[in-house]
Amino acid sequence: MKKFPIFMLIVPSVLVLAAVSCTAEDKSSEAGKTFENPFAYCEAVGTVDSPGADYTGPGVPESVARGLKKAFGSPDSTPLDIFMKGTYWRCMDGKVYACNVGANLPCESKADVGKEPTEGMNEYCKENAGSDFIPMYVTGHSTVYDWKCDGTTPVAGKQLSEVDSQGYQKNIWYEISRP
Known part of the structure; x- marks a missing residue:
């Protein structure tokens, strides 16, 4: 097994730490702008x-x-x-x-791309079975889908907007x- 003088192990480590330290200082001064x-x-x-x-x-x-x-x-x-x-x-x-x-x-708010109905949508469809739309006051304005009631089940229909x-x-x- 070949032995290396200790300074050959320490010098590269010190150089790496110095480089990282300089980089960190540069970024922190940019961050203050x-x-x-x-x-x-x-x-x-x-x-x-x-x-x-x-x-x-x-x-x-x-x-x-x-x-x-x-x-x-x-x-x-x-x-x-x-x-x-x-x-x-x-x-x-x-x-x-x-x-x-x-x-x-x-x-x-970010777009709601979920297709899982909310409790409000479930309630709406129970009370308005077969409705061809669920109003946005129920679905929320962030949804990207046109929701309707398939019987008493809320269903996400056509996607109305891209994200x-x-x-x-x-x-x-x-x-x-x-x-």
Whole structure:
């Protein structure tokens, strides 16, 4: 058995620890950076469900509200205030996406892709056997399916909306272009 001097074992270990230590310091200094611009923020963080503590700008940036107004195809006469209230924004793949709760849209929750009926759906179908739909106040607005009653049994029908890579309904979230 060949013996190695102890320094040949210690030196490589010290070098590895030094490299890890330098890398950790670099990342921690990057982690301390803050952003007021939502577009710069999303480019930096990549993908997050909602802005974190490192985003220091307004809850709903005017640039995001204006972008959402444009995405909706709203007339110029539509007050921007409508889009400043009830708007959620997040980052996906380094880009800004926004949604406005307007007509009971579930911007704040991920899509419900489950096909297991809830107790409320079971009750509804017992009371409305054979109904060709279960209202959204029963199914919840996050479901992606058109639910109905097959006799007294709730059944998930056609899928009404697709889900994006973060788990949100694609049809209610809009990519917002940098102004």
